[in-house]
Amino acid sequence: ELKVEQNPLFLSMQEGKNYTIYCNYSTTSDRLYWYRQDPGKSLESLFVLLSNGAVKQEGRLMASLDTKARLSTLHITAAVHDLSATYFCAVAGTYKYIFGTGTRLKVLA
Amino acid sequence: NAGVMQNPRHLVRRRGQEARLRCSPMKGHSHVYWYRQLPEEGLKFMVYLQKENIIDESGMPKERFSAEFPKEGPSILRIQQVVRGDSAAYFCASSPLLTETRGETQYFGPGTRLLVL
Numbered sequence: 573e574l575k576v577e578q579n580p581l582f583l584s585m586q587e588g589k590n591y592t593i594y595c596n597y598s599t600t601s602d603r604l605y606w607y608r609q610d611p612g613k614s615l616e617s618l619f620v621l622l623s624n625g626a627v628k629q630e631g632r633l634m635a636s637l638d639t640k641a642r643l644s645t646l647h648i649t650a651a652v653h654d655l656s657a658t659y660f661c662a663v664a665g666t667y668k669y670i671f672g673t674g675t676r677l678k679v680l681a
Numbered sequence: 682n683a684g685v686m687q688n689p690r691h692l693v694r695r696r697g698q699e700a701r702l703r704c705s706p707m708k709g710h711s712h713v714y715w716y717r718q719l720p721e722e723g724l725k726f727m728v729y730l731q732k733e734n735i736i737d738e739s740g741m742p743k744e745r746f747s748a749e750f751p752k753e754g755p756s757i758l759r760i761q762q763v764v765r766g767d768s769a770a771y772f773c774a775s776s777p778l779l780t781e782t783r784g785e786t787q788y789f790g791p792g793t794r795l796l797v798l
Contacts, residue, residue: 603786614789614792617789666737668737669716669724669726670726671725
């Protein structure tokens with residue numbers, strides 16, 4: 573059974589600092605997704621990672637995928653308050669996505 | 682091309698009532714997925730449907746929950762005799778018809794937030 577674990581679950585950081593969110597998954601998958609969710613809102617797609625070694629960047633966020641280690645990271649550079657949200661990774665299983673538990677990020681001014 | 686549409690966006694029910702959640706997939710999409718998000722948790726898969734067929738319902742509770750995707754009209758997630766524990770956000774996603782079944786890109790709707798009093 574495919575399982576997805578994220579850590580940390582909660583992250584409070586100062587503006588301007590860097591940090592990394594980790595996403596581990598238990599079995600082979602060929603697609604990994606990162607989403608952002610603001611309170612009471614739907615999921616906003618951030619990145620789709622399709623192959624080993626894939627790296628994608630958008631603004632202050634950069635995602636990478638290591639399929640051999642079954643690990644994806646979401647790196648935050650010079651955090652700003654607007655990045656405060658919950659971030660989910662999701663791995664494509666057969667027919668469905670398996671979501672991580674989410675990382676609730678709070679960026680303090 | 683409109684995105685995935687869900688209605689209602691918010692639904693309040695009293696214990697014992699029925700809840701009907703609707704999902705219209707993106708144009709050209711014939712695969713529909715339902716997920717549930719309990720407060721402070723991630724999304725959990727419930728059911729995967731194609732037109733007139735349930736393909737995978739491994740995430741559906743055994744009782745009170747049912748889903749359909751008729752030939753015409755939206756997909757419906759139906760919850761009978763709701764209980765407080767059913768309070769959650771229910772998200773629908775859709776994907777286009779593809780020859781492979783693994784790793785299809787899913788597009789999520791805005792969700793229906795169900796509150797059971």
